[in-house]
Amino acid sequence: KAGVTQTPRYLIKTRGQQVTLSCSPISGHRSVSWYQQTPGQGLQFLFEYFSETQRNKGNFPGRFSGRQFSNSRSEMNVSTLELGDSALYLCASSLSGQDYNEQFFGPGTRLTVL
Amino acid sequence: AQTVTQSQPEMSVQEAETVTLSCTYDTSESDYYLFWYKQPPSRQMILVIRQEAYKQQNATENRFSVNFQKAAKSFSLKISDSQLGDAAMYFCAYRSYSGGSNYKLTFGKGTLLTVNP
Numbered sequence: 001k002a003g004v005t006q007t008p009r010y011l012i013k014t015r016g017q018q019v020t021l022s023c024s025p026i027s028g029h030r031s032v033s034w035y036q037q038t039p040g041q042g043l044q045f046l047f048e049y050f051s052e053t054q055r056n057k058g059n060f061p062g063r064f065s066g067r068q069f070s071n072s073r074s075e076m077n078v079s080t081l082e083l084g085d086s087a088l089y090l091c092a093s094s095l096s097g098q099d100y101n102e103q104f105f106g107p108g109t110r111l112t113v114l
Numbered sequence: 115a116q117t118v119t120q121s122q123p124e125m126s127v128q129e130a131e132t133v134t135l136s137c138t139y140d141t142s143e144s145d146y147y148l149f150w151y152k153q154p155p156s157r158q159m160i161l162v163i164r165q166e167a168y169k170q171q172n173a174t175e176n177r178f179s180v181n182f183q184k185a186a187k188s189f190s191l192k193i194s195d196s197q198l199g200d201a202a203m204y205f206c207a208y209r210s211y212s213g214g215s216n217y218k219l220t221f222g223k224g225t226l227l228t229v230n231p
Binding site (some may be wrong): 031033045058065088111 | 121123156158159160161205217218219220221222223224
């Protein structure tokens with residue numbers, strides 16, 4: 001079974017631009033979570049989607065948004081990029097998010113904002 | 115809100131020796147999950163071991179075991195017979211027992227483990 005895939009793996013943008021990152025979960029997984037990883041703040045929860053609905057949201061500004069499609073693939077969008085948005089963005093999928101379902105992480109997208 | 119603290123930014127161990135990574139957490143919940151994740155230089159986050167708070171028995175996965183002290187809110191990871199492939203950043207993480215709106219992982223800052231040959 002294929003793992004979680006994220007595209008692109010690396011991205012370079014300039015301040016003010018917007019970016020869209022994609023995450024394809026493991027087949028059959030319906031929950032997709034996104035995390036931001038930076039050296040200063042560590043790993044922080046962005047949001048979680050289940051069955052095309054945002055079920056949880058972390059403490060990030062409205063510039064960070066996401067969506068999930070009917071095939072469970074998810075995208076996150078960051079508008080008006082700032083230098084501080086440079087980070088590794090990880091997505092994780094699980095069966096349902098209820099009880100204990102292990103989260104499987106993708107390899108991440110490294111975003112650099114210049 | 116829950117917090118997770120890893121007080122050891124870096125640790126090193128000799129190959130074949132044993133090392134223990136520390137983690138403490140703060141929560142007002144009685145039921146939850148605790149995890150140790152490993153992130154090697156490839157950046158792929160891998161689950162090492164998990165512990166359900168309602169279980170008194172400490173979890174074990176091959177060379178990896180935990181010491182879960184619920185009252186002390188402590189959750190340490192012991193790696194026995196350390197191997198070069200164990201070198202990575204290790205993250206302790208917390209998750210509420212109930213899914214739904216509480217479903218998210220709260221991570222510590224991580225401990226960078228170096229394994230010396």
